Amino acid sequence: MLSADAARLDDKIAVVTGGGSGIGRGIATGLAAFGARVAIWEQNAETCRAAADEVDGLAVPTDVRDSAAIASALAATTQEYGTVDILVNNAGGVFAQPFLETSEGGFDALHRSNLKHVLLCTQAVARRMVADGHGGSVISVTSIEGVRAAPLYAAYAAAKAGVINLTKTLALELAPHAIRVNAIAPDITWTEGLESLAPGASDAMGPVVPLGRVGHVDECAGVAVFLASGLSSYVTGQTVHVDGGTSASMGWYHGPDDEYILGPSPPRG
Secondary structure (H helix, E strand, O other), X not given: OOOHHHHOOOOOEEEEEOOOOHHHHHHHHHHHHOOOEEEEEEOOHHHHHXXXXXXXXXXXXXXXXXXXXXXXXXXXXXXXXOOOOEEEXXXXXXXXXXXXXXXXXXXXXXXXXXXXXHHHHHHHHHHHHHHOOOOEEEEEEOOHHHOOOOOOOHHHHHHHHHHHHHHHHHHHHHHHHOEEEEEEEEOOEEOHHHHHHOOOOHHHHHHHOOOXXXXXXXXXXXXXXXXXXXXXXXXXXXXXXXOOOHHHHOOEEEOOOXXXXXXXXXXXX
């Protein structure tokens, strides 16, 4: 029978890439709150250590776009904690630029930051899980942009779509090894990065979300805990949209009187 203990992550070892800030930091905090021992793999050494201290975890400053760095990080994590049970591929990066003006270097940078590191980290950790006869849970943070058009973000959106397909494919390949593979697709989630891009804009963004507000990193963390725990023991190959309903809305917006209209919402006033 299902019990509350199914949500616990006691004695589980978790790695969170890009866990120094934003959604990654929120997920690391959530996993630790449910009992996991957490290693933060983050390129920025300062935020890496700060996030690890916050969860009484292990700081492993790492550039997850580099396979040699990943191997070193995995070795350090395994030596300190043992075989990884939970991998959260959260690291990523984005910039806006018209497709016709994006350089080959720009395409490569977005691919490395948003898809290649998911391939590299998952392969390294899954290989170790298989070698140790150890199942586990892989959770990748993708985006709503992986399932809808994203003008000015073509390469980013393509990479995020790749993460969604990779999630399905790896779920099948790794199922015989008891490794589950799922993804989380946020939309407007208030983080330090979003605040820096649009200071104080959370109230203005709320009306485009069916639930009427922007998301919080803890709401992504809650889904990560579910996907990492025994509560989701029969769930694999899925992408869970943590977006307040925007993926379902498909162009419907709150109108001035809170009725739904198809198309941009006119100014309120």
